[in-house]
Amino acid sequence: MKDEPAENISGGPDGGGVEAEFDPSEADTRAEAVVDELGELYWRKAYGGQDAFECLVRTILSQNTSDVASQPAHDSLMNRYSGGDLAKTLADAEQSELVETIQSAGLYNQKSEMMIDAAAEIVDEFGGEAAFDAYVREEDPQTVRDRLLEIRGVGPKTADCVLLFSGGRGGVFPVDTHVHRISRRMGLAPPDADHEEVREYLERDVPAEKCGFGHTAMIQFGREYCKAQKPACLDGPEACPLYDYCERVGIDEIEESVVDPAEAVADD
Incomplete structure (x- = not known):
């Protein structure tokens, strides 16, 4: 069995979760x-534990591009903006600076605008990334999914990735x-x-x-x-x-x- 590759932006060592054993019962x-x-x-890995807002940002970066392109953009973004409440920081970010930071991900004008808008919406409704993270982990999964889909730029795959990799919700197959x-x-x-x-x-x-x-x-x-x-x-x-x-x-x-x-x- 192979190790999950680090460049898989949805999982890998930074994706949260733990190795798991499942009964090899008859399918x-x-x-x-x-x-x-x-x-x-x-x-075989049980997921969960990734910060919800960072997971949302990672998945937006990965839209319509490969991990090879989106992973460096994520790393650059975290190097520049992490250290505090990421949602609050991105809500106040200059779009031109964010564009420069995530250029390798492609569609950087569109993605930067989506991330700033999403951050502002989350800060406005939840107060910051900690409360948003608790909401994703603790609220009814369908309620969370429906709310995520209301955020501009968040489609079904992005919403499901947040539910899976942050919330650790079983039964979610993005x-x-x-x-x-x-x-x-x-x-x-x-x-x-x-x-x-x-x-x-x-x-x-x-x-x-x-x-x-x-x-x-x-x-x-x-x-x-x-x-x-x-x-x-x-x-x-x-x-x-x-x-x-x-x-x-x-x-x-x-x-x-x-x-x-x-x-x-x-x-x-």
Whole structure:
């Protein structure tokens, strides 16, 4: 089993949580079986413990970019602005200075504005990051999710990451581009399912305690094996450790062609 990579902005050593052991019981669903296999291939970890506002900032930085680009931006931001109440500090930050700090993350004008606005909203409603952190950890998860989604720039994946990595809420399976692609390609969700529908299927079929590492391990699987344009299965069944669990929707192994699962269904 591999160690979770530090560059995984959603997890890694700085992501909070602890290594966990789960009973290798017989899976009740194919989605659970896939997650169990991912746990054997990568890691099994119970998440939680990350500061809620910093987690929100990290996830905003990671939007539409890679960890390679967003991690340095996060490090630069923390070097410049940490040391006090981060939410209060960012609420009063000069946008031009913040833009300069997070340039490596891309879309820096948009992200800097989103972070300053989010910080101001959190300070105005909660008084600062400590009270916001308590709210995320202690309030009803659906209430927290709904409130997070009211913040400009916070979508379902960002809200779910805050719930998972800060609140440590079981049963939360954030859906990014990797999870969305893999779940539909493998047949764990309908080929034309949107991100929210994929989340509903995964959270229904994967036990609550396995959703967290299922999310991060599936992202790593997407980076290493189930890539968008050239999945490992095109090199033969032996090239993919999850080949026997996958329906390969949108993949033609003979023609060595790949389309989005939704396109494959539309063409039938």
